[in-house]
Amino acid sequence: GQQLNQSPQSMFIQEGEDVSMNCTSSSIFNTWLWYKQDPGEGPVLLIALYKAGELTSNGRLTAQFGITRKDSFLNISASIPSDVGIYFCAGQNYGGSQGNLIFGKGTKLSVKP
Amino acid sequence: DAGVTQSPTHLIKTRGQQVTLRCSPISGHKSVSWYQQVLGQGPQFIFQYYEKEERGRGNFPDRFSARQFPNYSSELNVNALLLGDSALYLCASSFNGGNGYTFGSGTRLTVV
Numbered sequence: 001g002q003q004l005n006q007s008p009q010s011m012f013i014q015e016g017e018d019v020s021m022n023c024t025s026s027s028i029f030n031t032w033l034w035y036k037q038d039p040g041e042g043p044v045l046l047i048a049l050y051k052a053g054e055l056t057s058n059g060r061l062t063a064q065f066g067i068t069r070k071d072s073f074l075n076i077s078a079s080i081p082s083d084v085g086i087y088f089c090a091g092q093n094y095g096g097s098q099g100n101l102i103f104g105k106g107t108k109l110s111v112k113p
Numbered sequence: 114d115a116g117v118t119q120s121p122t123h124l125i126k127t128r129g130q131q132v133t134l135r136c137s138p139i140s141g142h143k144s145v146s147w148y149q150q151v152l153g154q155g156p157q158f159i160f161q162y163y164e165k166e167e168r169g170r171g172n173f174p175d176r177f178s179a180r181q182f183p184n185y186s187s188e189l190n191v192n193a194l195l196l197g198d199s200a201l202y203l204c205a206s207s208f209n210g211g212n213g214y215t216f217g218s219g220t221r222l223t224v225v
Contacts, residue, residue, distance in 0.1 A: 003155055031212060042117075042203050042216030043156065050212075088155050094211040100146065100169050101205075101214065103155030 006089050006104030012112040013079045021107040022073040023089030031092040032065050032072040033101065038085045046087075047074070084109050115140070117206050117217035125223045126194050134189045134220045138206030144168070145187040146214065147179055148203040156203055162187055163210035194224045 005024045013019055023032075031050055035043035047058050049065035049072060056063055062075045072091075076083055086108050090101040118137045126132050138145050144163040148156035161169035162181035176192045185206075191198055201221050205214040 003157075006155075035216075040218065042205075042218050044216070045214070048212060090155075092212070099211050100158040100161055100171065101148075101156070102158070105153075105155050 002102055004089055004091060004102055004104040006107055008107055009105070010108040010110065012110050013083065014112045015080060017079050019076040019079050019083070019109065020073060021087060021089075022071065023091075023104050024071045025091055025102070026070070027091070027102075028069040029091035029093055029102075030069070031094055031099075032063070033090040033092065034061075034063050034072070034074045035088045035090060035103075036085050037088060037106075043088055079109075081111060084111055117204055117215055119202075119204050119217040119220050121220060122218070123221045123223075125225060128194055128196060128224055130194050130224075131190065131192045132194060132222060134191075134202050134204075134222070136187045136189070136204030136206075136217060138185050138187070138204075139215055142206035142208050142215075143185055144207045144210035145181055145185065146205045146207075147187070147189045148205065148216075149173070150201040150203055150219070152200070159189070161210065168210055191222075196224050198222065199224045 034046045037043045047063040054065040060077045086106045089104040146161040147159040150156040158171040160179040165181045179189045181187045201219040203219045205216045207214045
């Protein structure tokens with residue numbers, strides 16, 4: 001099935017570092033979403049973006065909806081240990097009470113040894 | 114407030130068997146979607162239901178079927194299980210089938 005191109009696949013973080021990840025698609029979306037998934041749990045919504053060019057923050061998290069509507073990025077500032085997990089981007093075209101999500105393959109954040 | 118609840122949390126089935134997974138949406142949510150997440154991948158869309166009608170279907174074989182009940186709960190059925198059906202099956206609910214999806218913790222299916 002279709003999956004978005006998400007990078008990097010994995011990264012190690014040290015407490016206090018800033019983190020960046022991005023997601024690209026060959027298709028246009030009218031909504032971009034960022035989720036975090038912890039082991040044994042379902043994805044939890046972090047940020048939703050509804051307009052091309054939109055820049056939205058949620059605490060230490062900032063995400064942007066690309067102007068071309070084919071990409072999005074997520075930044076985490078001043079990372080802390082609980083930021084560890086897998087982050088997924090998802091694109092959606094919503095209309096008529098339907099709108100399935102197309103997910104990326106995920107970016108796994110781990111603590112630097 | 115109860116979130117999206119899924120049952121069972123884990124189960125093991127043998128190839129060729131059939132399985133039914135259940136999902137109860139957040140109270141007031143009228144849409145339920147099902148996703149399959151294979152280890153190391155992002156979730157893949159299987160079905161979406163809104164007001165008991167199918168509103169979308171992903172690229173899955175006819176062995177996969179689902180339905181939504183009058184109380185908006187939903188079941189996902191998979192027949193003739195294959196080893197490749199082993200995955201985490203996620204249910205997500207939303208008020209109107211558009212944005213605002215909330216995911217459950219999933220059912221971990223292992224086919225042996």
